[in-house]
Amino acid sequence: EELPAAGLDPLAWRDPLRKLVREIETFPAPIIAMIEGSVWGGACETAFACDLIVAARDATFAATPARLNVPYNVGGLLTFLNAANLRLAKEMLFTAAPIPAERLCSLGIINHVTDAADLEDATYAMARRIAANAPLSISVMKEQLRILAGAHTMSPEDFERIQGLRRVVYNSQDYAEGIRAFKEKRTPVFRGE
Template structure:
């Protein structure tokens, strides 16, 4: 599912399941989380999360075939993607997402949960829950809101259309755009620079920033309202239709109920 490599204080996790376009299945997510745990044990000071060089699809996002067909929350607390996002955010060292190719669905949130993002000019990002009538949870939406202006987050989530890396760089959502022939050297030079700085200082600042980014006040009534809105989607006929259409490789027929 993945390959890993440690060079000095820099660790690399490479998504390596091209048969399913690096979809974030439970097996692949478990492998990434295990690699992060090993990196922590080995005292890696900076990690790079990437796909194989030259791929057309960095990750196809959530493995829709693993989602329940209806009646159950598809993106609950124990969902593999939620687990992965928490581990990326809690990893004690910075994680750089090195992006070639297109990033779909839940993989967009995965990338945005990393600390820094470097992409090629050809890379693009498409947040696709609306294509499958999949509800998003509060923590997932906050990942988008912490990375992007609300109007850009709405455009990504409402249209489900790809946005090029060059545009996201101009808006400060991506740190750098580098040519395909230069992106490895650029990213690993940055990783080595980070690894050469004080690791305890960086680890503490990362945790402080994580806490501050999540410091959004919400009343119990508002939280219950948001959860209730999610149930409107995953109990709907449209949700079941979206999952069936994906599995049957056809365009879904949404009716808004």
């Protein structure tokens, strides 16, 4: 119900997910995501925005906008690109298939994978190790890394083009079909129109 019927891009600077991701990224202390179960859609982006990720062995991660014919916003795409390499980001966004935590750990996207029974202990042990270090140094390094990770060269024209591409989807018949199918709990029939 939060997505518009047609033609309007619902994501803006004040979008709650964008605000949450910005808060995570700019918070002066490290934020550790402790993941058990599945994190899909915006939850996946939220986890990727965290500084460190510790996940249960059976956790899965998925980016699912392609299932509804919803384009991902540019800020969210940058979150994925800052967490994963381009090929993995494309796989996640194009297939919308869940990726196991162990695979993401082997690719350096997740810091540690552990048994679910040990998840809390492993996460808190990491937090204690961080807390034992100099907080000002960590805060400054976190901000430096955030700025460097976001240092993607792009012209204003390219940024406008990327933003404008989202309208192609929001003005499409497939967008309306994706929303209808989601509400009717059925598989959408996309026609590329």
